[in-house]
Amino acid sequence: MRAKIFSDRIFLYRLFLFIVFILLVMLIYRVRDKLYNVVLPCGVGILIAYILNPIVLFLTVKGFKRHVAVALIYFILLCSLAVAMIYIVPVVIAELNKLIETVPFYAREFQNFVYRFRKNYRNSLPVGIQEVIDRNIDQMESLLLDLLQNLVGILLSWFSGLFSFILGPVLGFYILKDLDKLKNSMTRYIPNAYRDRVFHWVGKVDSTLGRYVRGQLTVSLIVGILTSLALYILGIDFALLIGILAGITNIIPYFGPIIGAIPAIAIALLKYPRKVPWVVIAFALIQQVESGIISPHIMGESLGLHPITVILSLLIGGTFFGVWGLILAVPVAALLKVVMVSALEKFESR
Known part of the structure; x- marks a missing residue:
């Protein structure tokens, strides 16, 4: 009888925890917009610490003290950032200004392209198919024109979030420097009965995601550089911006490379129609190199x-x-x- 009551209590306790967890998830989802400004810098800081920690451990094995190793890594990163500010950031700003100035041109060219496309197929397709195509083209045209018209606002909203990305590395620095102290302080809050199990789970998560996260970021950086170089050689506008976008979207499996290729193909289609095949070939080659050579050597196990x-x-x-x-x-x-x-x-x- 006691065993049955005890098992019922355990079941009710677990049910209560499950309900609390569901309610907590629902609450987080409802206030996700407000939490974004808090979670983003913390997430960036934790990600930076997670990526750089193996380098810090390597330097500590070589005889460096932990705070010295962290300071050395951040010094190298700040020097790299200074070089980027001198050589890369002006190019990005110039391309952004050019993009904002040429938005009306691309909007007009897109409307002309849609008009020519409709004019060509209306003489060869049945009326029913024409109506379906017209509806889809109208939706796509409205969506793209809204995107082009709101592009300035989107870019400004991205730049308004730069504070979070500036605060993130600062948090990452202190997490890296005091990581051992943070681990010890967090360990105190874990009951002894569950401590080994928690460490086991943390080890499993690290072995599962550690190499994948670091490898994926490295591969995306290489893809972004290759894309920018290829588009620059082909003479496509906004090569650096598209390369940055291609690097970011490459993190998304399957769909990421397609999303990254769409802006380059669209710009080539509207302004350089003869270069469209070369742009498609360039993206196809980059993805073949990434999937066949780069990823297997860097990513390792999936x-x-x-x-x-x-x-x-x-x-x-x-x-x-x-x-x-x-x-x-x-x-x-x-x-x-x-x-x-x-x-x-x-x-x-x-």
């Missing part, structure tokens, strides 16, 4: 997720959390897989 799981994760993340959902969908899915596999193994062992 996360072991089935393509269907990856696509569903991207759909769910993009639908509920936008761009950040697309970027974080695959790592979160990998974490859930680790949790589910470990839970099943524990259940089967019992």
